Amino acid sequence: xxxxxxxxxxxxxxxxxxxxxxxxxxxxxxxxxxxxxxxxxxxxxxxxxxxxxxxxxxxxxxxxxxxxxxxxxxxxxxxxxxxxxxxxxxxxxxxxxxxxxxxxxxxxxxxxxxxxxxxxxxxxxxxxxxxxxxxxxxxxxxxxxxxxxxxxxxxxxxxxxxxxxxxxxxxxxxxxxxxxxxxxxxxxxxxxxxxxxxxxxxxxxxxxxxxxxxxxxxxxxxxxxxxxxxxxxxxxxxxxxxxxxxxxxxxxxxxxxxxxxxxxxxxxxxxxxxxxxxxxxxxxxxxxxxxxxxxxxxxxxxxxxxxxxxxxxxxxxxxxxxxx
Numbered sequence: 001x002x003x004x005x006x007x008x009x010x011x012x013x014x015x016x017x018x019x020x021x022x023x024x025x026x027x028x029x030x031x032x033x034x035x036x037x038x039x040x041x042x043x044x045x046x047x048x049x050x051x052x053x054x055x056x057x058x059x060x061x062x063x064x065x066x067x068x069x070x071x072x073x074x075x076x077x078x079x080x081x082x083x084x085x086x087x088x089x090x091x092x093x094x095x096x097x098x099x100x101x102x103x104x105x106x107x108x109x110x111x112x113x114x115x116x117x118x119x120x121x122x123x124x125x126x127x128x129x130x131x132x133x134x135x136x137x138x139x140x141x142x143x144x145x146x147x148x149x150x151x152x153x154x155x156x157x158x159x160x161x162x163x164x165x166x167x168x169x170x171x172x173x174x175x176x177x178x179x180x181x182x183x184x185x186x187x188x189x190x191x192x193x194x195x196x197x198x199x200x201x202x203x204x205x206x207x208x209x210x211x212x213x214x215x216x217x218x219x220x221x222x223x224x225x226x227x228x229x230x231x232x233x234x235x236x237x238x239x240x241x242x243x244x245x246x247x248x249x250x251x252x253x254x255x256x257x258x259x260x261x262x263x264x265x266x267x268x269x270x271x272x273x274x275x276x277x278x279x280x281x282x283x284x285x286x287x288x289x290x291x292x293x294x295x296x297x298x299x300x301x302x303x304x305x306x307x308x309x310x311x312x313x314x315x316x317x318x319x320x321x322x323x324x
Contacts (some may be wrong), residue, residue: 002035008321009036020086021206021220022314024301025051027231028322029238031294035322043200043302045211053232056059056192056199056302058215059285060278063227064155067265068105068255069246072171072265075101076251079165099144099160104154105265106258111135113151114220133158145295147260152224155266157304159223178246182236187229190219199228200302202282214282220283225280226317236301238289238296241249273319278313279304286311288319295322 009026015018022084023041027034043051049065074080080089084134086104095111099157103109114120114135123130135153158168166173171189179187192199202215218225240246247255258264258272267274275288288297299314 005036005315005321006038009038009318010030012321013040019314019317021204021303022299022301023031023203023206023303024057025055025231026300026318027053027055027235027296027298028234028318029296031109043198044066045201045203049114049198050200051200051302053302054186054198054230055300056103056186056188056196056228056230057285057302058202058225058278058280059227059229060225060283060285061152062276062278062285063221063223063225065255065287066174066227067155067158067180067223068266070170070177071101071105071158072251072254073177073249073313074162074165076247080161080255082199085162086157089098089246090139090157091165093160096140096157098108101158103144106148106152107154107259107263108145108148108260109151109154110144110146111139111153111157112140113149114138114156126220128156131220131222132160139210139217145260149262150187150263152221156220156222159173168193171224176225178237180228181245182233184229184233184236184238187227187233189228190222190226191193192216192228200283200300202280202302202304205304206280207282218281219282225278234287234298235296239288240267241289242291242294275312275315284311286315288315297322 011259025039039051043049044053052252064096069238082102083100085098086101089091096181099109114131120134161175162170169170174189201213204212206209258269267276272292278285284297284301297315299311
């Protein structure tokens with residue numbers, strides 16, 4: 001642990017009104033050295049539990065980087081071509097006949113956001129199958145490869161692609177091809193182990209209601225969200241991205257190539273910084289990597305008041321402290 005960094009971050013938490021909204025776990029690692037790791041607040045308020053590096057959090061949209069890597073694994077194995085229309089592999093997706101898989105990964109596909117449609121919310125219990133069917137039925141598609149639009153629909157469709165070509169559910173595929181090979185034994189898809197006592201409880205924003213639980217599971221987001229993990233397991237994920245354990249270097253480099261915008265395949269790219277945030281009911285997260293330094297900054301929060309914009313602000317403040 002870096003004692004100076006420890007003091008700086010705790011001073012920021014004690015004195016900064018914005019960072020005081022953070023309730024969760026922060027871990028900072030450079031190469032093999034843990035520079036900082038600490039709990040703030042409670043992982044379970046009723047039981048007065050505090051988090052550690054093995055506490056499970058919902059990752060929200062950080063899931064997209066896992067989904068993207070699964071697609072690249074299938075491409076590496078010759079199951080698909082990134083430059084082929086997705087309709088080649090999902091013939092029931094009529095609007096996908098002119099949208100290539102690469103553009104879906106980079107969110108420049110022109111596919112509309114299902115979550116913003118009033119009609120979708122008439123079915124609050126909708127599954128990922130329901131979401132896929134709903135996305136197929138939409139008519140307001142834009143031309144592909146023109147503009148970037150952050151859109152969960154892209155990764156819900158990719159979930160269906162993975163399941164179709166692998167013959168496995170995404171739950172099974174992730175476990176067999178990423179979680180187990182990396183020994184990420186406390187990482188799950190869609191639901192964590194219900195018997196695990198070291199799982200963070202999600203809560204509403206403290207500005208809305210103090211310590212009111214908010215841990216709804218939205219299964220329609222499968223592929224765009226759905227992964228639950230820990231700080232310790234995410235360190236293993238980060239380390240694997242520097243190796244060829246999951247992909248060859250050529251395919252791994254595809255993961256981090258932005259097209260048109262600063263968005264690559266499940267990652268934002270900003271100079272030497274690679275990052276993504278996530279929001280799900282009761283949780284907000286941020287994972288930042290700086291490969292030149294092999295630096296990892298993790299913020300795992302179990303308040304949904306920490307919207308992704310705030311998580312980015314927290315990460316930027318901590319990043320500044322790390323660089324001083």
